[in-house]
Amino acid sequence: xxxxxxxxxxxxxxxxxxxxxxxxxxxxxxxxxxxxxxxxxxxxxxxxxxxxxxxxxxxxxxxxxxxxxxxxxxxxxxxxxxxxxxxxxxxxxxxxxxxxxxxxxxxxxxxxxxxxxxxxxxxxxxxxxxxxxxxxxxxxxxxxxxxxxxxxxxxxxxxxxxxxxxxxxxxxxxxxxxxxxxxxxxxxxxxxxxxxxxxxxxxxxxxxxxxxxxxxxxxxxxxxxxxxxxxxxxxxxxxxxxxxxxxxxxxxxxxxxxxxxxxxxxxxxxxxxxxxxxxxxxxxxxxxxxxxxxxxxxxxxxxxxxxxxxxxxxxxxxxxxxxxxxxxxxxxxxxxxxxxxxxxxxxxxxxxxxxxxxxxxxxxxxxxxxxxxxxxxxxxxxxxxxxxxxxxxxxxxxxxxxxxxxxxxxxxxxxxxxxxxxxxxxxxxxxxxxxxxxxxxxxxxxxxxxxxxxxxxxxxxxxxxxxxxxxxxxxxxxxxxxxxxxxxxxxxxxxxxxxxxxxxxxxxxxxxxxxxxxxxxxxxxxxxxxxxxxxxxxxxxxxxxxxxxxxxxxxxxxxxxxxxxxxxxxx
Numbered sequence: 231x232x233x234x235x236x237x238x239x240x241x242x243x244x245x246x247x248x249x250x251x252x253x254x255x256x257x258x259x260x261x262x263x264x265x266x267x268x269x270x271x272x273x274x275x276x277x278x279x280x281x282x283x284x285x286x287x288x289x290x291x292x293x294x295x296x297x298x299x300x301x302x303x304x305x306x307x308x309x310x311x312x313x314x315x316x317x318x319x320x321x322x323x324x325x326x327x328x329x330x331x332x333x334x335x336x337x338x339x340x341x342x343x344x345x346x347x348x349x350x351x352x353x354x355x356x357x358x359x360x361x362x363x364x365x366x367x368x369x370x371x372x373x374x375x376x377x378x379x380x381x382x383x384x385x386x387x388x389x390x391x392x393x394x395x396x397x398x399x400x401x402x403x404x405x406x407x408x409x410x411x412x413x414x415x416x417x418x419x420x421x422x423x424x425x426x427x428x429x430x431x432x433x434x435x436x437x438x439x440x441x442x443x444x445x446x447x448x449x450x451x452x453x454x455x456x457x458x459x460x461x462x463x464x465x466x467x468x469x470x471x472x473x474x475x476x477x478x479x480x481x482x483x484x485x486x487x488x489x490x491x492x493x494x495x496x497x498x499x500x501x502x503x504x505x506x507x508x509x510x511x512x513x514x515x516x517x518x519x520x521x522x523x524x525x526x527x528x529x530x531x532x533x534x535x536x537x538x539x540x541x542x543x544x545x546x547x548x549x550x551x552x553x554x555x556x557x558x559x560x561x562x563x564x565x566x567x568x569x570x571x572x573x574x575x576x577x578x579x580x581x582x583x584x585x586x587x588x589x590x591x592x593x594x595x596x597x598x599x600x601x602x603x604x605x606x607x608x609x610x611x612x613x614x615x616x617x618x619x620x621x622x623x624x625x626x627x628x629x630x631x632x633x634x635x636x637x638x639x640x641x642x643x644x645x646x647x648x649x650x651x652x653x654x655x656x657x658x659x660x661x662x663x664x665x666x667x668x669x670x671x672x673x674x675x676x677x678x679x680x681x682x683x684x685x686x687x688x689x690x691x692x693x694x695x696x697x698x699x700x701x702x703x704x705x706x707x708x709x710x711x712x713x714x715x716x717x718x719x720x721x722x723x724x725x726x727x728x729x730x731x732x733x734x735x736x737x738x739x740x741x742x743x744x745x746x747x748x749x750x751x752x753x754x755x756x757x758x759x760x761x762x763x764x765x766x767x768x769x770x771x772x773x774x775x776x777x778x779x780x781x782x783x784x785x786x787x788x789x790x791x792x793x794x795x796x797x798x799x800x801x
Contacts, residue, residue: 239531244270244495246792247517247532249502249547252349254765254781255538256480256488257392261789262536263493270495270530271485272519274539275345277498278324278352280458280481284471286320294319310340313730316353316469324352324469334674336689338727341542341734347498348481349540350732351778353469356445356477356597358398358779359620360389360409364608365773368662372616375570375665375771376741379751382409388783396478396782397454399598400443408440408603408775414448416441416598421590422625422653423600429714436605437710439623442598445478445779457483466595477597499523501681504551505535505560505761513801514560514761520681534760534792534801537738538785541571541766545671545737546686548763561755564745567738569670571690572772574733575619575661577724578700580707582716584625584653591627591649599624602657604774606702615698619661620774621707627653655716659703662774663728664695665736690728733777735769753788760801762788 245267248258255271262269277283291298298319305312308328317325326343333341344350363382369375386409393412400413419427419441427439446462447454454460459475459482468477475482488494499522506516506529516531537544545568551560559567600623607618629647633640663669669691673684704721711719728734741747744756749768755761764785766777795801 242528242530244268244530244532245796246270246534246536247272247530248536248538249517250349250538250540250543250765251347251480251485251496252344252538252540252765253351253354253480253778254785255349255536256351256484257782257785258536258538258764258789259488259494260484261786262793263488263491265790265793266493267793268493269488270497270532271488272500272502272517272530273347273349273496273498274501274522275347275498277496278346278348278471278481280475280486281473284473285323286470287467287473289320311342313340313726314342314732320467320470321353324471331679332677333685334677334687336687337691339688339690340727340729341688342729342732343540347485347496348479351479352471352481354778355776356468357601357776358393358396358443358445359601359603359775360411361385361773361775361780362407362409364407365771365775368617368773369771372611374616375739376743376746378770379740379742384751385780385783385787388787389779392779392782392786394451395453396445396483397447397450397459398443398779399441399446399448401441403438403440405438405440405603407605407608411443413443414451417444417448417596419600420592420625421587422584422655423623425587426623426625426655426714427600430710433710433713436608437602439600439602442601442622444598446597447476457487459483462597464595464597466597468597501683502539502547503527503681503683504547505537506531507551507553507555507560507758509553509555512758514758520683522681525681533796534762536785536789536792537761537763537767538765541734541737541769542671542686542688544763544765544767546673546683548738549671549673550683556757561748561757561761563757564747566746567748568672569667569737570665570739571669571671571734571736572663572665572769573690573728573735574731574772574774575659575663575692575696575699576731577692577696577726578659578703578721579656579724580704580711580719580721581654581656582711582719584655584714584716585651586715587653588649588651606706613698613702615695615702616664617662617699618774619659619699619703621657621659621703623655623657625653625655655711657707659700660774660776661696661699661703662772664693665739665771666693671737690734692728733766733772735766735772735777738763738767739770740768741770752791753784759795762792764788
């Protein structure tokens with residue numbers, strides 16, 4: 231008589247399991263399947279197929295019942311997610327509602343999530359900058375966090391690898407703080423953005439204004455056409471999903487590529503409970519999964535496991551993966567799992583007006599604006615706060631339409647547009663927060679979610695270093711705006727909670743010493759070498775760059791290494 235249990239296990243056995251289908255998971259799956267690995271991708275949310283599952287992608291503003299606005303009852307039911315800039319009537323299908331996966335806020339934290347195939351890669355801001363050695367050197371220089379086990383040279387070839395496939399716009403700017411990449415043609419700065427660039431070059435030696443580097447196909451190459459993607463048409467409604475594949479997402483790029491190989495099995499509605507550890511073998515053997523529809527617990531098995539569930543959910547999975555060997559969370563011999571979580575400081579904004587260039591205005595839209603790389607504390611410590619900040623710079627000039635008159639006169643006035651008599655400019659801070667032990671996530675002792683998994687307790691917030699950084703941002707940019715001749719300069723501090731930046735990182739940090747870190751230089755858990763973590767949770771520090779491009783490079787590099795190690799029988 232056949233052993234049906236053994237047969238069932240065989241059907242659930244793979245070379246690799248990837249937990250999560252966002253930017254990191256998509257890249258892990260692509261690279262693993264490219265190398266012939268039979269791979270299972272687990273996604274806790276529903277399936278979203280490219281093109282067919284973007285229900286609002288082609289709707290005009292007047293086709294929305296509430297003209298894109300959120301009804302009052304939706305805002306009241308979702309006080310957290312309603313704060314997100316990208317959450318409106320056209321995108322509600324892609325964001326986790328507040329009641330769908332509760333968590334405990336020990337400190338105020340706005341956790342923004344996207345539970346579907348593609349994750350937040352469908353709604354991300356698409357800004358893509360490389361790190362430099364100045365970013366990797368930060369912890370060793372000021373003593374916060376631990377030293378990174380890698381440097382820019384380790385990641386540079388993998389930045390090139392993912393940039394070519396994803397499609398990244400930019401110029402060869404030659405900046406030591408922001409290495410150049412494999413770029414598609416950049417989007418031009420507007421005349422006022424270019425004016426500000428020139429003014430900064432006149433008044434400062436180290437404050438550069440460049441065209442923002444973005445994951446958009448300004449000029450598609452053969453590799454992008456092979457993915458089924460086409461040129462970005464500047465609709466600037468990317469967060470609804472792009473039927474052209476004009477910007478990079480897992481749905482438009484890496485996942486279809488991996489599926490085309492025939493090596494990828496995609497399983498949505500799969501809530502990962504924990505990683506299975508074999509005490510005798512001393513290795514991870516698989517993943518426990520709860521079917522979100524049936525609530526059935528099942529197990530899947532693999533030689534290597536990539537944890538790419540997004541920063542805080544990856545922490546949650548590892549914390550919940552306990553055993554005799556790891557009573558305090560998977561691989562947590564150091565005791566740092568869930569600790570040293572950091573994020574980006576997005577609270578401060580500055581705006582102004584400019585009365586020049588009134589002979590020009592903008593025509594159409596573009597998916598980028600100006601970008602100002604970090605210029606504080608780069609080469610040495612020079613302020614009363616640690617690390618630094620980057621910023622954007624945008625300039626726009628709207629149209630004025632008179633609503634005077636009635637009837638035919640009103641109609642004629644509304645049909646005539648006159649450019650506003652001034653340009654409006656603005657910048658926002660993107661500051662590096664300091665990883666501290668006091669910023670942590672943990673499993674709540676009593677509360678569980680609807681799948682019986684402990685809720686995540688989050689205790690992450692701003693500190694005095696962040697307040698000093700905001701003060702400096704206001705001072706420096708007020709000076710810069712003044713020197714540029716801008717008028718009516720105004721500053722604002724949103725006082726928003728951590729989390730709304732959507733750049734939370736850490737908790738499963740990399741490091742050289744297993745006593746003070748979770749992962750080695752290859753993203754392997756020190757105590758279990760066949761488990762890799764390559765999403766935001768692996769970050770030792772946060773730098774001032776948007777992190778997603780770095781996650782892509784980390785995932786590709788780690789997947790390549792994992793396959794090599796399997797071939798050598800080291801895993």
